[in-house]
Amino acid sequence: MSSNKLEQAALAARNTLLPINTYNDSNDSNNYTATHTRALSDAQTPVAGKGTGIFLDTFNGGGSLDINGNPSAAGSGRLANIGVNQYNGGATYQHPDTSGNVGQVVL
Numbered sequence: 535m536s537s538n539k540l541e542q543a544a545l546a547a548r549n550t551l552l553p554i555n556t557y558n559d560s561n562d563s564n565n566y567t568a569t570h571t572r573a574l575s576d577a578q579t580p581v582a583g584k585g586t587g588i589f590l591d592t593f594n595g596g597g598s599l600d601i602n603g604n605p606s607a608a609g610s611g612r613l614a615n616i617g618v619n620q621y622n623g624g625a626t627y628q629h630p631d632t633s634g635n636v637g638q639v640v641l
Contacts, residue, residue, distance in 0.1 A: 575601075 566572065574583040581597045588594075596612060603611020 568585060569587045571578045572582050573585050574587055575585065575595055575597055576583055581599055584595050584597055584600070585591070586594045599611065601612050603609070603614050609615070
């Protein structure tokens with residue numbers, strides 16, 4: 535027996551909402567796995583999915599916004615970024631010259 539009016543209202547609402555819920559956890563398509571459409575970067579859920587279903591495949595994964603970018607942000611996305619920021623083996627990173635920093639702390 536319910537103890538207060540709030541609990542009585544909650545129980546009444548629950549009894550009307552439960553029949554509407556069509557979730558069935560015994561159906562394999564409802565179980566969330568690495569190959570579920572919400573986990574994959576596929577045409578069915580292009581923004582939500584990030585993976586490819588292949589273990590540690592980080593190169594091909596990502597949602598459509600990750601890959602193609604946001605239409606309102608020019609140059610965003612993996613494809614546009616790779617086009618602009620191609621690595622050049624001859625232009626490697628060099629640490630800054632600190633030889634002129636006289637009188638600073640030396641560790």
